Amino acid sequence: AQSVTQLDSHVSVSEGTPVLLRCNYSSSYSPSLFWYVQHPNKGLQLLLKYTSAATLVKGINGFEAEFKKSETSFHLTKPSAHMSDAAEYFCVVSDRRGTNAGKSTFGDGTTLTVKP
Amino acid sequence: KAGVTQTPRYLIKTRGQQVTLSCSPISGHRSVSWYQQTPGQGLQFLFEYFSETQRNKGNFPGRFSGRQFSNSRSEMNVSTLELGDSALYLCASSLGTELRGYTFGSGTRLTVV
Numbered sequence: 182a183q184s185v186t187q188l189d190s191h192v193s194v195s196e197g198t199p200v201l202l203r204c205n206y207s208s209s210y211s212p213s214l215f216w217y218v219q220h221p222n223k224g225l226q227l228l229l230k231y232t233s234a235a236t237l238v239k240g241i242n243g244f245e246a247e248f249k250k251s252e253t254s255f256h257l258t259k260p261s262a263h264m265s266d267a268a269e270y271f272c273v274v275s276d277r278r279g280t281n282a283g284k285s286t287f288g289d290g291t292t293l294t295v296k297p
Numbered sequence: 298k299a300g301v302t303q304t305p306r307y308l309i310k311t312r313g314q315q316v317t318l319s320c321s322p323i324s325g326h327r328s329v330s331w332y333q334q335t336p337g338q339g340l341q342f343l344f345e346y347f348s349e350t351q352r353n354k355g356n357f358p359g360r361f362s363g364r365q366f367s368n369s370r371s372e373m374n375v376s377t378l379e380l381g382d383s384a385l386y387l388c389a390s391s392l393g394t395e396l397r398g399y400t401f402g403s404g405t406r407l408t409v410v
Contacts, residue, residue, distance in 0.1 A: 215398050217398075217399075217401075222385075222403075222404075222406070223403055223404070224301070224303075224387055224389075224401035224402050224403045224404050225387065225389070225399070225401040226401070227398040227399065227400070230398045271340065284342075284353055285342075285399075287339070287340045287342075289339050290339060290340070
């Protein structure tokens with residue numbers, strides 16, 4: 182079975198300060214992991230993905246995430262927040278094998294607010 | 298290359314009516330998935346089509362149905378609309394495996410009155 186937990190429903194940071202959005206996952210097999218961003222009234226945009234290559238994954242807009250198998254985590258970080266980063270962020274897990282192969286499970290989302 | 302196109306962008310329907318939403322995936326993508334997004338329930342998976350066959354299905358009543366055509370374009374249909382069906386409906390396409398991630402459309406905002 183696969184599941185994903187985004188540990189914070191809301192995160193608020195000041196512009197220019199670091200961003201940390203936390204995600205823990207559960208997977209019976211080696212998973213693929215993704216982060217998506219959704220701006221208001223828009224579809225989701227893929228930020229980055231982990232598919233068993235390097236454990237530190239760099240994405241668009243300065244975001245990166247580190248896959249930590251021992252902690253079953255895939256936290257999203259950015260060194261310096263920008264006002265345009267304010268959006269909702271979704272962590273997604275997808276099993277590569279087993280009965281859930283090909284299915285993706287979305288987290289409940291984390292709303293990021295950036296204060297000027 | 299063109300992205301995922303969903304039409305219409307906005308729709309207002311009356312309870313009891315039916316509605317059809319359309320999704321054109323990225324050229325070459327054979328998988329199309331549909332999601333319902335609401336403030337209360339978040340993002341919920343409806344179904345996925347691959348090469349004209351429904352491959353996965355979420356936990357929605359039979360009023361929600363879909364299909365995929367030979368050119369990979371997909372439609373979803375909701376019959377006997379209820380107020381609770383008001384939502385943003387998102388379509389996502391992929392090559393056929395989610396290992397590379399999805400490309401999402403901008404969604405169709407359905408309001409049932």
